[in-house]
Amino acid sequence: MTPENQAEMVADFIQNMPHAKALSMLVERSGAGEAVISMPYDTRLIGDPETGVIHGGAVSALMDTCCGTAVMCHPNAGVPTATLDLRIDYMRSATPGDRITATATCYHVTRNVAFVRAVATDADTDRPVATATGAFTVPQQKAVTS
Amino acid sequence: MNKPEPVQVIKQRRDAALQQLLSDVPYIQFLGVQFDRRGDELTAVLPFKEDHIGNPMLPAIHGGVTAAFLEITAIIQLSWAMIWDDMEGKTVDLPDRIQLPKTIDFTVDYLRSGLPRDAYARARVNRSGRRYASVHVEAWQDNRTKLFAQGTGHFLMPDRTKAP
Numbered sequence: 001m002t003p004e005n006q007a008e009m010v011a012d013f014i015q016n017m018p019h020a021k022a023l024s025m026l027v028e029r030s031g032a033g034e035a036v037i038s039m040p041y042d043t044r045l046i047g048d049p050e051t052g053v054i055h056g057g058a059v060s061a062l063m064d065t066c067c068g069t070a071v072m073c074h075p076n077a078g079v080p081t082a083t084l085d086l087r088i089d090y091m092r093s094a095t096p097g098d099r100i101t102a103t104a105t106c107y108h109v110t111r112n113v114a115f116v117r118a119v120a121t122d123a124d125t126d127r128p129v130a131t132a133t134g135a136f137t138v139p140q141q142k143a144v145t146s
Numbered sequence: 147m148n149k150p151e152p153v154q155v156i157k158q159r160r161d162a163a164l165q166q167l168l169s170d171v172p173y174i175q176f177l178g179v180q181f182d183r184r185g186d187e188l189t190a191v192l193p194f195k196e197d198h199i200g201n202p203m204l205p206a207i208h209g210g211v212t213a214a215f216l217e218i219t220a221i222i223q224l225s226w227a228m229i230w231d232d233m234e235g236k237t238v239d240l241p242d243r244i245q246l247p248k249t250i251d252f253t254v255d256y257l258r259s260g261l262p263r264d265a266y267a268r269a270r271v272n273r274s275g276r277r278y279a280s281v282h283v284e285a286w287q288d289n290r291t292k293l294f295a296q297g298t299g300h301f302l303m304p305d306r307t308k309a310p
Binding site: 016017018019020021022043044045046047048049050054055056057058060061062063064065068080082083084085086087088089090 | 171172173175196197198200201202203206208209210211214215217218243245246248249250251252254
């Protein structure tokens, strides 16, 4: 399978996950261990009714999906993958009404583990809303053997 | 000695306070998270929904749903502990809208894949100061001793000296 085919297949797989659909996630770009996924503002996702700010949990779902996508389109990792550990740091509240975009990089892959970091922003792309670091499983058969 | 409060009065007060914490947050309704209360102990329940699926092949609960469920459990448990004394002491009336703690960071440890069935979680507040709090959460499905995920988070406490 060519890397382009893999990226296309991964994007398709991600967008068809029931929970990704529930949050209307859109794969903007994926390939070579990188992924960009965005999610529109939705009043059903509000965590703070006073301000209308999205709940951290919804941002976690976006981050987890984006990190997993980066792993799945990494040449030395692949499909499927599962999250082992994910840490999210919340820098500030996302601006209500803004689309949230996560960018993830799978920066190191061993035989068994893929390491990923990600950043989420809203319309103000200079100030991150949240960052994430995670460890994901690497599928057995596609692990690097050399 | 004062006569103890009638049991229904106590139950009504506590359940109303818990409902007040939950009903204001659309995202809790969106995921469908409910809370069981026994005295001051809370158990969060996540009834399974098709919408929670991540990988449809397995099928398994989306890691993001698990993370959100743990984070909601931590925030509600922390808020519940925060309002308990005011609620029980009856010296202070609870405000119409209770300000919730804000997540600083949250780490989820995925132990096994979440199966397509109901999940449960309980949180323990390890430290709650005037400004910061640290909370640990455990989640399971069929067996209480077989956790499918656990998490730890740090939270910024609302300023309760000023009215919201």
